[in-house]
Amino acid sequence: MLDEYLASAKRFLALAREHGDGLGAIPVPSCPAWHAKDLLAHVTGVAAHVTSGREMGPDVQAWIDREVAARSARTVEAVAAEWEEALPALAAALRGYPVGGLVIDVVTHEHDLRGALGVPDHEQGLAAVLPALVDHVTGLAPLRDGRGVRLRGGKTVCTFGGPEIGLEADVGGEWELFRLLACRRSAGELETYPRTGDVRLLFDLVSRYPLPERPLGERAR
Numbered sequence: 001m002l003d004e005y006l007a008s009a010k011r012f013l014a015l016a017r018e019h020g021d022g023l024g025a026i027p028v029p030s031c032p033a034w035h036a037k038d039l040l041a042h043v044t045g046v047a048a049h050v051t052s053g054r055e056m057g058p059d060v061q062a063w064i065d066r067e068v069a070a071r072s073a074r075t076v077e078a079v080a081a082e083w084e085e086a087l088p089a090l091a092a093a094l095r096g097y098p099v100g101g102l103v104i105d106v107v108t109h110e111h112d113l114r115g116a117l118g119v120p121d122h123e124q125g126l127a128a129v130l131p132a133l134v135d136h137v138t139g140l141a142p143l144r145d146g147r148g149v150r151l152r153g154g155k156t157v158c159t160f161g162g163p164e165i166g167l168e169a170d171v172g173g174e175w176e177l178f179r180l181l182a183c184r185r186s187a188g189e190l191e192t193y194p195r196t197g198d199v200r201l202l203f204d205l206v207s208r209y210p211l212p213e214r215p216l217g218e219r220a221r
Contacts, residue, residue, distance in 0.1 A: 165197070190206070
């Protein structure tokens with residue numbers, strides 16, 4: 001799993017360096033408060049946090065905002081170099097430990113960056129990030145009235161909550177399941193999946209972050 005984090009970091013860095021300081025002017029539809037450079041600043045801040053041993057504090061979003069702001073005046077190359085230089089120490093510190101959260105973060109934002117740059121590649125990191133994300137969402141708070149949700153995406157079938165199933169839906173493929181569970185689908189898109197049961201449960205499942213106001217245009221065709 002750690003190797004997938006490092007592979008995603010390598011791909012992310014290559015994309016960032018290819019576009020250079022122009023990243024600062026490229027909006028990110030899936031993270032509307034950020035430009036593409038802010039994605040790089042965020043994942044760099046996470047790596048710096050891991051290697052420093054500092055505490056995030058109780059307000060994680062405030063910590064994220066501080067880490068992004070701290071790198072706002074630096075060049076893309078400077079931020080990229082900081083992340084790259086942190087990777088050996090991060091790998092040494094975390095080898096053999098669970099790193100699902102890091103993989104979810106970096107692969108999700110790699111695809112946010114790809115969407116912003118118009119260079120999609122739905123297969124990159126998917127085999128590692130999807131099971132990690134399913135495990136993460138499984139551990140979240142119970143859904144409405146204790147009823148569960150069963151989702152099918154390609155060959156992956158996952159159940160959240162239960163034992164009573166209040167919603168079953170087929171979202172299409174595994175890429176779609178990944179981006180849905182990563183809260184990258186609009187409210188209107190949630191309504192379009194073939195389903196039986198109470199669609200409000202699906203909204204509950206992906207309510208930990210605000211949903212996009214409009215489709216991102218990245219669904220597989």
